[in-house]
Amino acid sequence: MNKMNKIKKIYQILLNEHGKQGWWPAKSNNKKFEIIIGAILTQNTAWRNVEISIKNLAKNNLIDINKIKKINSNKLKNLIKSSGFFNQKAERLKIIANHLSNYKNLNEFFKRPGKEIRQELLSIKGIGHETADSILLYAGSKPFFVIDAYTRRIFYRFGICNENIEYEDLQNLFIQALPKSIRLYKEYHALLDETAKKYCKKNPLCFKCPLKKYCKKKK
DNA sequence: ACCCAGGGTCATA
């Protein structure tokens, strides 16, 4: 089976195994901004630690661009402490809130070609490729496939790419292999993360993994 | 007592 067909096939296997993941989880009445906050807070951080921070923010009605702009930095740091790197992340949230407040609202921010938004996001300190694509896909519903360490690890173990493949190179493989569907992109990325969390860690539990027969690296 | 998590920036060569 060639790479393109493998990429398609693996999606079906994971969907059958795990079902729909429904990413991105966001419960507030300001989901788009909540997703943006989560995208920053989850940088190199377990999601469970981010959930605590988001609850703290929601409890204080702070899932709001202007309120993040105005809140005292030390208070903000304290509220997001559980996410780690709280000094950096508080600063990043402030920078992003300041940037976004140039727009009337997030609908206006996202009402432009995706590539233009992506360039703008990448110019903001604290937003790299993955965070930009997460924001575009999950907050903006733009068709940008998100690549993360899990995605790279799984597809390296399948022999589809090398360990150090460039972000855009791996992203292009997905774009070429899959129909340009926002829902598919959202689900596939989430399924890869679920799979890697359970089975594809540093010492992978290959004997349980639904993708076992595609994986070339045992142990 | 380690290892890792839904990364990104900055300095250095």
Next chain:
DNA sequence: TATGACCATGGG
């Protein structure tokens, strides 16, 4: 282009 230091909490 490509390494490495740094950021920091919380669960396994």
